[in-house]
Amino acid sequence: MTTYNTNLAAEFYVLSMLHRLGADAALTLGNKKAVDIIVASENRTITTVEVKGLAKAYDWPADNIHNFLDSQHFYVLVCFEGKITDPLFPPSVWIIPSEKLSPFIKKYETRIVISRAKIKADGQQFLHKWSLITG
Structure with a gap:
């Protein structure tokens, strides 16, 4: 499993x-992007999501994270806990507002x-907190 495949699995x-x-959500396309998913609410508010996935x-x-102030931007941290190839094992997910x-x-010095x-x-408090995005 490549890093690229892990990120795609997490995004999907x-x-x-x-x-x-x-949610009315759409995946953005591209390999190097800051926004992975766009969510439109009923009141026409746009929420952006950046997904970080780990096997x-x-x-x-x-x-590549630079957005810490946008109240409509979220980081969704996905971890497959070493069981990415097991479709019966759900990942751990933290939904964190950018701020x-x-x-x-x-x-660190280099990363x-x-x-x-x-x-x-x-x-x-952010573990599986999907309601932060979906309302």
Whole structure:
């Protein structure tokens, strides 16, 4: 399983969940993009979603994250917990508004990540919190 396939699996999982919950959501196309999914609400508000997917329980790469202030932008962190090839095992998903993401960012000398340890310790209020996007 390649990183690209993991990201696609995560994006389609998130898109599927949003549709299951009644959202009007569309996947954006392209390989290097900041917005993966666009969600239109009934009152014509647009919400944007960036999906970060992992096959195993690691930190999420975050070198390309620059949006921490948009109240209509969300980061959806998907982890298949090492069982990406098992279709009966659901992934763990954290839905985090962009303005709440910065406490989970960890900067190293050569890279920036979203810390899985910090998310697990201090981000349980975002675990499977789809209603933050769907209302």
